[in-house]
Amino acid sequence: MSERGLLIVFSGPSGVGKGTVRKAIFENENHQFEYSVSMTTRKQRPGEVDGVDYFFRTKEEFETMIKNGEMLEYAEYVGNYYGTPLKYVNETLDLGKDVFLEIEVQGALQVKEKAPDGVYIFLTPPDLIELRERITNRGTDSEKVINQRMKKAREEIEMMQVYDYAVVNDEVDLAVAHIMKIIEAEHFRVERVIGKYRRMLEKL
Ligand code: 5GP
Numbered sequence: 001m002s003e004r005g006l007l008i009v010f011s012g013p014s015g016v017g018k019g020t021v022r023k024a025i026f027e028n029e030n031h032q033f034e035y036s037v038s039m040t041t042r043k044q045r046p047g048e049v050d051g052v053d054y055f056f057r058t059k060e061e062f063e064t065m066i067k068n069g070e071m072l073e074y075a076e077y078v079g080n081y082y083g084t085p086l087k088y089v090n091e092t093l094d095l096g097k098d099v100f101l102e103i104e105v106q107g108a109l110q111v112k113e114k115a116p117d118g119v120y121i122f123l124t125p126p127d128l129i130e131l132r133e134r135i136t137n138r139g140t141d142s143e144k145v146i147n148q149r150m151k152k153a154r155e156e157i158e159m160m161q162v163y164d165y166a167v168v169n170d171e172v173d174l175a176v177a178h179i180m181k182i183i184e185a186e187h188f189r190v191e192r193v194i195g196k197y198r199r200m201l202e203k204l
Contacts, residue, residue, distance in 0.1 A: 003096055003192070003193075003195070003196060004093050004094065004096065005033075005034075005092060005093040005094075005095065005096050005097040005098045005099055006033075006098040006099075006118070006119060006183070006186060006187065006192070007089070007093060007098075007099055007101070007111070007115050007117075007118035007119070008033060008098060008099065008100045008101065008118065008119050008121065008183060009101050009103065009108050009111050009112070009118050009119065009120045009121065010022060010100060010101060010102045010103075010121050010123065010179070011102075011103060011104060011105055011107075011108045011120070011121070011122055011123070011156075011163070012122055012123030012124060012125075012156070012169070013124075013125065013131060013149075013152065013153035013156040013157060014077075014078075014104070014135065014149045014152060014153060014156075015125075015131050015132075015134045015135035015138070015149060015153070016123050016124065016125045016131060016134075016153075016169055017123065017125075017134070017169045017172065017175075018102050018123050019102070020172055021123060021169060021172055021175050021176060021179070022035070022100070022102045024172050024173070024176045025100070025176050025179060025180070026100075028176060028180065030180060031180070032097075032098060033097065033098035033099060033100045033183070034092050034097050034098065034099050034100065035099075035100050035102075036084055036085075036088055036089050036092075036099050036100065036101050037051065037052065037053075037054065037055060037085075037088075038054050038055070038082055038083060038084055038085075038101075038102070038103065039054065039055040039057055039062060039065065039071075039074075039081075039082070039083050039084075039085055040054045040055070040056060040057070040062075040080060040081060040082045040083075041056075041057060041058065041059050041062050041080045041081045042054075042056075042079075042080035042082070043056075044056050045140055055085070059081065062074075062081045062083065063081075065083070065085070066083070069086075070085060070086055070087065071083040071084060071085060071086060072084040072085070072086040072089050072110075072111060072114070073103065073107040073108075073110035073111050073114075074107065074110075075103075075104055075106040075107045075110075077104055077106075077152070078145060078148050078149060078152065082103070082104065082107065083107065084101055084103060084107065084111075089101070098183070104152075104156070105155075105156045105159045105162075108120060108162070108163075109159075109162060112162065117191075117192075119164060119165070119182065119183065119186045120162065120163040120164045120165070121163060121164065121165045121166075121167060121179060121182060122159075122160050122163040122165065122166045122167070123167055123168075123169050123175065124157065124160065124166050124167070124168050124169065125153075125168075125169060126168055126169070126170045128150075128153070128154070128157075131150070131153055132146070132150055135149055135150070165182050167179055167182075
């Protein structure tokens with residue numbers, strides 16, 4: 001039987017560049033984990049593909065999933081629901097593959113309650129002024145939404161203490177390299193491998 005995969009939870013404030021870093025990780029040929037596509041009720045942005053970037057769903061559809069216990073976690077973020085469908089995560093971990101979640105902090109806290117043995121990585125901006133510029137330059141949000149996102153970002157940065165690792169996103173390539181090393185090292189933790197050796201000893 002293969003070992004259960006590793007659950008990797010990747011978070012950080014809005015606009016810090018999580019999406020960019022996550023895409024760069026998945027473009028890296030050395031990665032060996034599966035991306036869990038999130039579900040959201042927010043409007044599809046130009047260029048986004050349903051089922052690839054998100055599963056875009058109505059509020060009613062999302063609430064039905066919540067009611068049926070089909071979400072690993074979910075959060076209301078700036079007026080919309082975002083969440084992780086449970087089935088894909090469980091099935092993929094059971095196959096022995098690592099699963100990578102890119103989610104905001106409230107969701108990460110819920111996952112930590114359920115799966116404290118996951119790896120929790122927090123992406124930090126080099127500074128908050130730059131963070132605001134990045135969100136503004138993206139040009140997709142109104143001033144009101146930008147202010148809401150910044151308020152959220154402050155609260156989120158204080159949540160860093162809940163995570164296992166903090167990686168600064170000053171250069172995407174560097175951040176990706178750090179994250180890949182963290183995940184690689186996590187596979188060597190004794191508590192992750194000891195079960196396998198115990199089973200071997202039993203067979204001796
Ligand atoms: P955006 O609207 O910019 O795509 O995402 C807004 C925030 O929602 C980001 O911080 C993003 O990481 C987070 N997010 C995306 N998917 C999920 C999810 O499945 N669950 C939670 N809790 N947050 C998510």
